[in-house]
Amino acid sequence: MTSFDSSPQLGIWRALLALTVVFVMLATTGWTAVRQNKGAASPLEATLAAWERGRIGGRDLPDPGAPADRLARFFASLTAHQRDRLAARYPLAVGNMNGAPVTLRYRANRLALQQARRVERERMHDDRLSPVGKQEAERRMKRFGVMMRPERQVLAFDPMGSGRMAEVFGDLDRARRVSVVVPGVDTDVLTFERTQRTYAAPVGMARALYRAERAAAPRTRTAVIAWADYTAPVGLGVDAATSMRADNGAVRLDALVSALPGRARVALYCHSYGSVVCGVAARRLPGRVTDIAVAGSPGMRADNVRGLGTRARVWAARDSDDWIEDVPHMEVGGLGHGADPVSGGFGARVVSADRARGHTGYFEPGTDSLSNFAQIGVGAYDAVRCADGNGACRDGIPGTTAA
DSSP: OOOGGGSTTHHHHHHHHHHHHHHHHHHHHHHHHHHHHTTOOOHHHHHHHHHHTOEETTEEOOOTTSOHHHHHHHHHTSOHHHHHHHHHHSHHHHHTOBTBOHHHHHHHHHHHHHHHHHHHHHHTTOTTSOHHHHHHHHHHHHHHHHHTSTTOOEEEEEOSTTOEEEEEEEOTTTOSEEEEEEOOTTOSTTTSSOSSSGGGSHHHHHHHHHHHHHHHOTTSOEEEEEEEOSOOOOTTSHHHHSSHHHHHHHHHHHHHHHHOSTTOEEEEEEETTHHHHHHHHGGGSOTTEEEEEEESOSOOSBSSHHHHTOOSEEEEEOOTTOGGGGSOOOOBTTBSOBSOTTSTTTOOEEBOOTTOOSTTOTTSTTOHHHHHHHHHHTTOGGGOOBTTSSSGGGTTOTTOOOO
């Protein structure tokens, strides 16, 4: 009889054990978070309900969940004054409505942020809150104040719970190429931007990518979206070990990409758990998505690129010091996220991530990963540096040559 210790299944059993330990130790935290959100009233939902009862110019307002092209035609039929009235009356609805003009969404979200800031200022003095609760209210109040500055272009905002947000860098209406940064765990309105560990936060990632793309192709009109408009897992609990959050995030990501103005080509940059979101979304994403790049990925809920069901080019990067390498890349009973995207059998185009420095350093200026992401974003595939150093990651792309 074959000894268990010498069996090739030993690695699988160890991985299963690791997943089981994670599940048992962290289940309480994960499920508690889910229960706390259940049944809570949402300011966005309340605003959408008011919108559904509203009228403008003697006609009913359209279904806010209608296809983006139908909503775009509705807004195009209004006068500028009527559009501004709707933004002032229903700021959260208009600010999050795919199909509404981009600049109108920016104005609406500035108003929504102003309202949310007033709420948090009142909570700071609410004696029913603990000192910790008051401190969090103060932090949120300050964050909303920063985000409502005139130069900020907030494309989506929802203050409910930990909050959701998306911000644009560049001119989204005129962009020929759009990049979308999809972050991972512990992303909310308070971690959306950081003064320390700047490039580990969505705003820092997107801003660095935008600057790198501008440097790589100054004549190419680009825009980058820091997209934290889904409810990300908190910590490494059950939510992070399953696709529960990714399933909802994938629907929202598809809605965003499908509603982007113009005919710009789109590249997705999916970090950590964000790559799970992109993996789940891949099959339904529109053809304008030409590239999906993952960094520090725990898996994409697929065994290989073919299993993603997308025609987009799939790129993968991982720093040699990234702890995600030690996470079991498998999926059993809903736990885990499948094969390792940088493994040879997965079939992704593996690019260099030299100098990325761990799990959160992929968008640091001066890293190979950021440089590669920028070249992908502007379509300069010939300038991408492959992880193997021989140009194999560029094989089969029209207009490129092997290094």
